[in-house]
Amino acid sequence: MLCFRRGTRRQKQAKCLCITLGIVITLLLYIYVKYIPEVQFVYLNRHNKEPCVIPNIDPFDPSILKFVSHPDPIVCEKNPEFSFINESGYLHINHTTSQQFGLQTLHCSYSTVNRKGDFDIEYSEEVTFDSPLYIPSDIVRVRCNDEKDRLIYDHIHIHVDYKTVLKNRNLKDESSDQLSVHIFGLDSVSRLNAERKLMKTMKYIREELQGYVFEGHTKVGENTYPCIVPMLMNRKAYSKEMEKEIHVWKTLDNYPFLWRNFSDAGYVTYFSEDSPQMSAFMGFDKPPCDHYIRPFFLALRKIRSYKVHDIFLFLEAQRIKLTKSSTMCYGNKAKQQLVIEYLQRLVSVYRNKRTFVMSWLNELTHDHLNFLELADEDILSHFKWLKASGKLEKTVLILMSDHGLRVNAIRNTMIGRIEDRMPLFAIALPEQLTKRYPHLHDNMATNTKRLTTSWDAYFTLMDILNGNYQVQSKIGKEESLPRGISLFREIPKRRTCFEADIQEHYCPCYTSKTIPTNDSRVSAISTYLVNRLNYDLRIFKEKCALLTIENVESASIVHADFQRAEEKEEFSYKKWLFSPQKSTSTRILLVFRTAPSHGLFEATVSYSERNIKVLGDITRINMYGNQSSCIDHKTLRTSCYCK
Numbered sequence: 001m002l003c004f005r006r007g008t009r010r011q012k013q014a015k016c017l018c019i020t021l022g023i024v025i026t027l028l029l030y031i032y033v034k035y036i037p038e039v040q041f042v043y044l045n046r047h048n049k050e051p052c053v054i055p056n057i058d059p060f061d062p063s064i065l066k067f068v069s070h071p072d073p074i075v076c077e078k079n080p081e082f083s084f085i086n087e088s089g090y091l092h093i094n095h096t097t098s099q100q101f102g103l104q105t106l107h108c109s110y111s112t113v114n115r116k117g118d119f120d121i122e123y124s125e126e127v128t129f130d131s132p133l134y135i136p137s138d139i140v141r142v143r144c145n146d147e148k149d150r151l152i153y154d155h156i157h158i159h160v161d162y163k164t165v166l167k168n169r170n171l172k173d174e175s176s177d178q179l180s181v182h183i184f185g186l187d188s189v190s191r192l193n194a195e196r197k198l199m200k201t202m203k204y205i206r207e208e209l210q211g212y213v214f215e216g217h218t219k220v221g222e223n224t225y226p227c228i229v230p231m232l233m234n235r236k237a238y239s240k241e242m243e244k245e246i247h248v249w250k251t252l253d254n255y256p257f258l259w260r261n262f263s264d265a266g267y268v269t270y271f272s273e274d275s276p277q278m279s280a281f282m283g284f285d286k287p288p289c290d291h292y293i294r295p296f297f298l299a300l301r302k303i304r305s306y307k308v309h310d311i312f313l314f315l316e317a318q319r320i321k322l323t324k325s326s327t328m329c330y331g332n333k334a335k336q337q338l339v340i341e342y343l344q345r346l347v348s349v350y351r352n353k354r355t356f357v358m359s360w361l362n363e364l365t366h367d368h369l370n371f372l373e374l375a376d377e378d379i380l381s382h383f384k385w386l387k388a389s390g391k392l393e394k395t396v397l398i399l400m401s402d403h404g405l406r407v408n409a410i411r412n413t414m415i416g417r418i419e420d421r422m423p424l425f426a427i428a429l430p431e432q433l434t435k436r437y438p439h440l441h442d443n444m445a446t447n448t449k450r451l452t453t454s455w456d457a458y459f460t461l462m463d464i465l466n467g468n469y470q471v472q473s474k475i476g477k478e479e480s481l482p483r484g485i486s487l488f489r490e491i492p493k494r495r496t497c498f499e500a501d502i503q504e505h506y507c508p509c510y511t512s513k514t515i516p517t518n519d520s521r522v523s524a525i526s527t528y529l530v531n532r533l534n535y536d537l538r539i540f541k542e543k544c545a546l547l548t549i550e551n552v553e554s555a556s557i558v559h560a561d562f563q564r565a566e567e568k569e570e571f572s573y574k575k576w577l578f579s580p581q582k583s584t585s586t587r588i589l590l591v592f593r594t595a596p597s598h599g600l601f602e603a604t605v606s607y608s609e610r611n612i613k614v615l616g617d618i619t620r621i622n623m624y625g626n627q628s629s630c631i632d633h634k635t636l637r638t639s640c641y642c643k
């Protein structure tokens with residue numbers, strides 16, 4: 001619209017004005033976003049030495065829904081692709097495309113994209129080619145000229161250069177106990193945001209992959225680096241020891257990243273983050289893994305600089321598009337699709353070789369709450385593909401994040417505060433493994449309701465590395481807890497933030513204060529809960545007995561005792577305009593028994609005189625044996641008592 005070439009003087013003036021206005025508005029927006037910081041209220045949890053009560057929060061709470069919207073789908077331009085790399089890694093010119101465009105002759109050449117350290121790239125000398133050939137590099141640029149020698153095509157491919165790896169490495173096969181690891185990471189995604197924005201994927205993990213979604217998973221540092229360092233190297237970020245080493249080494253090469261252990265055990269390794277300027281781990285002199293596609297993303301930044309890209313992305317979140325193709329595309333595809341295709345290639349070419357994958361996507365989710373849903377379908381089909389390929393029979397699949405969204409407007413709500421602290425963490429184990437080691441299932445299922453961290457993830461991965469699936473000793477009642485506990489072991493309910501090395505700054509736990517069971521609120525709540533159970537069971541009215549309350553075992557008020565630490569807050573002009581949100585309702589946790597089943601249930605409700613609302617599920621906490629054998633239903637069988 002801004003670019004008409006010819007026109008009257010008036011049109012030209014209008015055009016000038018338009019462009020100037022456009023530039024000014026964009027600049028102002030940019031300045032606004034970048035340079036006036038949001039207020040960030042700082043809270044400390046004064047009860048970090050008390051047993052953690054995992055906050056039970058409704059992902060669709062109204063206070064957070066006002067930040068939730070549905071972005072436009074990603075639409076990528078449809079440019080002709082004159083080259084492709086086939087499944088065995090051979091670069092081809094696509095003659096079908098050139099014929100379609102009536103191009104008689106097409107002169108193509110390729111160059112490899114080479115690292116210059118971790119922050120720059122260079123292209124090798126261009127080599128013309130015509131017939132298919134294998135190029136020993138993960139990243140290949142192809143440029144083609146038409147008969148008049150005009151450049152008509154410039155494209156960067158990523159491909160799995162397996163031939164070079166197979167030549168240099170001695171890879172071993174997977175087995176039922178020596179499993180591959182496939183970590184699919186998304187930056188800044190709380191568990192709750194995953195429930196809102198990855199609905200299909202989460203359902204698939206729970207129902208089809210029988211995966212475990214850790215509801216008490218808590219971050220141990222502010223941003224990605226300190227949150228993930230414990231998982232990747234069993235180290236504490238910014239500890240004296242690490243700072244000293246950084247000072248001496250000036251490179252990340254020497255750090256004990258756990259993919260090195262996997263590599264030593266005959267695994268082919270992959271690590272990459274998609275957004276080179278906001279990567280948590282950069283500064284490797286040598287590539288950290290066998291496959292490392294950071295240079296690809298660096299090359300993209302040469303095409304469109306980071307700042308411009310950032311503005312485009314911001315505007316797109318406001319539904320303003322300056323280009324036909326979405327900012328999240330490269331060529332004809334969304335970037336997450338490119339990464340996923342790459343991972344699938346990797347799985348295909350190495351077939352049953354041991355594989356360690358740590359893929360991390362930043363761009364989609366780092367600053368935006370809502371874009372994530374645009375990847376739901378892609379991630380779902382990736383997981384379905386993995387399952388269909390048979391890979392998951394010998395692979396542990398992990399879908400995870402580092403922390404929740406750190407946009408302050410959201411973090412200043414009660415729920416946002418907790419979401420920030422509680423990242424997504426889900427694991428699916430091969431079915432054959434849980435069949436052979438049923439205690440793994442029991443412990444993992446229990447641990448989904450316990451306080452867990454990135455340190456635990458490290459010990460879990462170490463167990464996988466060492467094929468250690470035997471029953472581990474149960475942690476005693478009095479025993480002091482280690483900082484990290486493998487998720488294959490039962491994590492005690494009594495674990496505190498302090499024991500898990502979660503600072504009071506990040507501790508999301510509620511504390512509970514017992515109230516007498518004859519408290520007037522308790523009977524109202526127990527009646528409400530049992531009615532709710534009966535209501536859910538109404539479809540099996542013929543088969544299941546009507547439940548009544550046998551007794552209330554215990555009741556407690558749970559609350560988050562976050563106290564504001566104003567002295568730790570940074571100055572912002574916006575502080576004059578906003579104040580933090582306060583909580584209004586009381587949360588009460590009830591453990592009660594139903595008749596005739598003697599079923600023991602636990603539930604947390606938000607209670608006010610006018611309204612009772614169940615937070616999360618009503619969970620059966622004793623065995624139900626074959627009480628419900630007359631029905632076949634995933635969730636209701638925990639409450640049905642067959643007549």
Ligand SMILES: *[C@@H]1O[C@H](CO)[C@@H](O)[C@H](O)[C@H]1NC(C)=O
Nearest residue numbers: 086087088089090091132133
């Ligand atoms: C890829 O291309 C090469 C060279 O044309 C060919 O030998 C090979 O069979 C192709 N692989 C597949 C999977 O089509």
Ligand SMILES: *[C@@H]1O[C@H](CO)[C@@H](O)[C@H](O)[C@H]1NC(C)=O
Nearest residue numbers: 080081084094095096097100
């Ligand atoms: C070659 O181009 C045609 C037409 O553009 C397309 O349909 C086809 O998928 C391309 N082939 C490959 C292997 O990418």
Ligand SMILES: *[C@@H]1O[C@H](CO)[C@@H](O)[C@H](O)[C@H]1NC(C)=O
Nearest residue numbers: 255256257258260261462465
């Ligand atoms: C992993 O490798 C590091 C060296 O990089 C070594 O110090 C450590 O003991 C290894 N851990 C395991 C569990 O093998």
Ligand SMILES: *[C@@H]1O[C@H](CO)[C@@H](O)[C@H](O)[C@H]1NC(C)=O
Nearest residue numbers: 515516517518519520521522
């Ligand atoms: C609740 O029960 C205790 C004894 O268990 C009793 O002392 C107290 O008065 C009761 N409170 C009410 C409100 O009934």
Ligand SMILES: *[C@@H]1O[C@H](CO)[C@@H](O)[C@H](O)[C@H]1NC(C)=O
Nearest residue numbers: 624625626627628629630642
């Ligand atoms: C189910 O429960 C009944 C009654 O307790 C018992 O006799 C029966 O053996 C149980 N059946 C199974 C399959 O456990």
